[in-house]
Amino acid sequence: MSDVETRPPGRPRSAEADEAILQAALELLAEDGYRALTMERVRERSGVGKATIYRRYGSKEELVRAAIAHLNSDIPLPDDTGSLQGDFAATAQNVLAGAARTGALSLMPRLLSEVVGEPEMHALFHEHLVEPRRRVVRGIVERAKARGEIRADVDTEVAVDLMVGPFIYRLIICGGHEEGLGDPVELLGTVMAGLSPRA
Amino acid sequence: MSDVETRPPGRPRSAEADEAILQAALELLAEDGYRALTMERVRERSGVGKATIYRRYGSKEELVRAAIAHLNSDIPLPDDTGSLQGDFAATAQNVLAGAARTGALSLMPRLLSEVVGEPEMHALFHEHLVEPRRRVVRGIVERAKARGEIRADVDTEVAVDLMVGPFIYRLIICGGHEEGLGDPVELLGTVMAGLSPRA
DNA sequence: TTGATACGAAACGCAACCGTTCCGTCTTGA
DNA sequence: TCAAGACGGAACGGTTGCGTTTCGTATCAA
Numbered sequence: 001m002s003d004v005e006t007r008p009p010g011r012p013r014s015a016e017a018d019e020a021i022l023q024a025a026l027e028l029l030a031e032d033g034y035r036a037l038t039m040e041r042v043r044e045r046s047g048v049g050k051a052t053i054y055r056r057y058g059s060k061e062e063l064v065r066a067a068i069a070h071l072n073s074d075i076p077l078p079d080d081t082g083s084l085q086g087d088f089a090a091t092a093q094n095v096l097a098g099a100a101r102t103g104a105l106s107l108m109p110r111l112l113s114e115v116v117g118e119p120e121m122h123a124l125f126h127e128h129l130v131e132p133r134r135r136v137v138r139g140i141v142e143r144a145k146a147r148g149e150i151r152a153d154v155d156t157e158v159a160v161d162l163m164v165g166p167f168i169y170r171l172i173i174c175g176g177h178e179e180g181l182g183d184p185v186e187l188l189g190t191v192m193a194g195l196s197p198r199a
Numbered sequence: 200m201s202d203v204e205t206r207p208p209g210r211p212r213s214a215e216a217d218e219a220i221l222q223a224a225l226e227l228l229a230e231d232g233y234r235a236l237t238m239e240r241v242r243e244r245s246g247v248g249k250a251t252i253y254r255r256y257g258s259k260e261e262l263v264r265a266a267i268a269h270l271n272s273d274i275p276l277p278d279d280t281g282s283l284q285g286d287f288a289a290t291a292q293n294v295l296a297g298a299a300r301t302g303a304l305s306l307m308p309r310l311l312s313e314v315v316g317e318p319e320m321h322a323l324f325h326e327h328l329v330e331p332r333r334r335v336v337r338g339i340v341e342r343a344k345a346r347g348e349i350r351a352d353v354d355t356e357v358a359v360d361l362m363v364g365p366f367i368y369r370l371i372i373c374g375g376h377e378e379g380l381g382d383p384v385e386l387l388g389t390v391m392a393g394l395s396p397r398a
Numbered sequence: 399t400t401g402a403t404a405c406g407a408a409a410c411g412c413a414a415c416c417g418t419t420c421c422g423t424c425t426t427g428a
Numbered sequence: 429t430c431a432a433g434a435c436g437g438a439a440c441g442g443t444t445g446c447g448t449t450t451c452g453t454a455t456c457a458a
Contacts, residue, residue, distance in 0.1 A: 010433030011425040017435080033312055035234045038415060049436040054417070106315055112371060113232055113312030116305055122374040130372045150394045158386065159394055166364030168371065172311060173329045175321040182357075190357055194393025195349045209403025210455040216405080237445060248406040253447065 013056075020046040021053055025067040030103035033110045034064065065121070068111070071128045072102065077139040084144035084192075085185060088163070091136055092184040100178075104129065109172060137164055149192075162191050212255075219245040220252055224266040229302030232309045233263065264320070267310070270327045271301065276338040283343035283391075284384060287362070290335055291383040299377075303328065308371060336363055348391075361390050 024046035028037045039060055043050045057063040075098065078090040099105040108129055115122040141159045144150040150159060166187060174180045223245035227236045238259055242249045256262040274297065277289040298304040307328055314320040340358045343349040349358060365386060373379045 109315050110312040113309040116308050151396050154394055158389055161365040165368035166360040169364035169367045192393050192395045194391050195353055195358055196391045197350050
C-alpha cells in the first residue's frame with residue numbers, strides 16, 4: 001500500500017517561496033523583458049535566497065519556462081448576452097482588464113520575440129497565452145453561428161482571426177499601449193458588414 | 200563660397216566597412232535577436248576591426264538604431280491589376296518575398312519586444328518596418344474605393360487594419376513561419392463579404 | 399613626400415551575471 | 429530530542445561582452 005500522504009523527510013519546501021519566485025519572474029519579464037531578467041533581480045524582488053531558486057530551477061531558462069506555465073490560463077467564457085455584439089464587448093472588456101492586471105499585454109510582445117525559432121518555448125507561448133484567449137472568442141463565435149448572426153459557411157477559425165487579428169495588429173503597431181486601439185464594437189460592425197458595397 | 204566637394208583631411212572612411220557593419224548587424228538581429236547580437240559577432244561577421252565599428256557608433260544600442268534606420272523602407276506600390284483582389288495578391292507576393300529576402304519577417308517580432316516601452320525605438324520600428332508596408336496597402340485600398348469595390352463610408356485606415364491584421368496575427372501565433380498563414384485571397388474574400396448573412 | 403586619418407588585429411580593464419558553495423537558522427517527521 | 433532538509437544571506441570563481449587603447453599598415457590631400 002503506498003501512502004498518499006507520503007512525504008520526504010526534513011522541512012518541506014515553502015509554498016510562499018514558490019509563489020514569490022514565479023511572481024517576481026513574471027513581473028520582471030513583463031516589465032523589462034527576458035534580457036533584463038537576472039537571477040539576482042528575481043532573488044531581490046522575491047526576497048528569497050539564491051540557493052532557494054536554484055534548488056527549484058537549474059537555470060534562468062528553466063525558471064522562465066515555469067513562470068510562463070504558471071500563468072493563469074483559464075479565462076472564463078462570459079455569460080451569454082444574447083447577441084454577438086454584447087458577447088464581444090464583454091469579452092474585450094474581460095481580456096483587456098485581465099491583461100492589464102497580470103501584465104499579459106506587455107508580456108505577449110516581449111515573449112513573442114523570445115520564442116521565435118524556439119519550438120519548445122513557442123509551444124508554451126501558444127498554450128498559455130494565445131490559446132486560452134482564442135478559446136473564448138471561438139466560444140462566442142459558435143454562439144453567434146447558432147443564432148444565425150454569422151454565416152454557417154464561414155470557418156470558425158477564420159472568423160476568430162478576423163475578429164482578433166486587427167486588435168493584436170493595432171496593439172503591436174501602437175507599442176503595447178491601449179490608447180489608439182479603437183472601439184471594439186465599431187470595428188466588429190465593419191467586420192460583420194464586410195467592405196464591399198451591398199450587392 | 201563653400202566648396203561642395205569639401206572633405207576632411209586624411210583617409211576617408213570606407214563605404215564597404217559601413218555597409219558590412221550594418222548588414223552584419225541586421226543579419227544577427229534577425230537571426231538571434233538583440234540579446235545575442237554582440238559587438239564581437241558583428242566584428243567577426245563584417246570582417247572589420249572593432250575600432251572601426253566604435254569609430255562610427257558609440258555603443259551597441261546606437262549601432263542597432265542605425266541598422267534599423269538603414270532598412271530599405273521604400274516598397275513600391277504594385278502595378279494596378281484592375282481589381283482589389285489582383286492588387287492584394289500581388290502585394291502579398293511582394294511583401295512576403297521581400298520579407299523573406301531581408302529577414303524582415305523574423306526581424307519584426309524580434310524588434311517588437313525590444314521597442315515596447317521605449318518610445319524612441321518604437322518610432323524607428325514604426326517608421327521603417329510598419330509604415331512602409333502599410334502605405335502600400337493603403338494605396339490599393341484607395342484604388343479599390345475609387346473603383347467602387349470598397350464602400351466609400353469605410354475608413355481607409357480601418358480597412359487596412361482589417362486586411363493586414365489577421366495576417367500579422369497569424370504570423371505571430373504561428374511563430375514567424377510562413378506555413379499556416381492561409382491563402383491571402385481567400386481570406387480577403389471573407390473580409391470583403393463580411394461575416395453576417397446576406398440581409 | 400608629408401601629415402592626417404582610416405584601416406584590421408589584438409590586448410586590456412571593467413562590470414555584470416551565472417551557477418556554486420558555504421553559513422547559521424528554522425521547520426518538519428521519527 | 430534528533431536527523432534531514434529547506435530557509436535567507438553572503439561570498440566566490442568563471443565567463444561574457446562592452447568600450448578603450450595600442451600597434452603597424454594603407455590611403456587620402458596638399
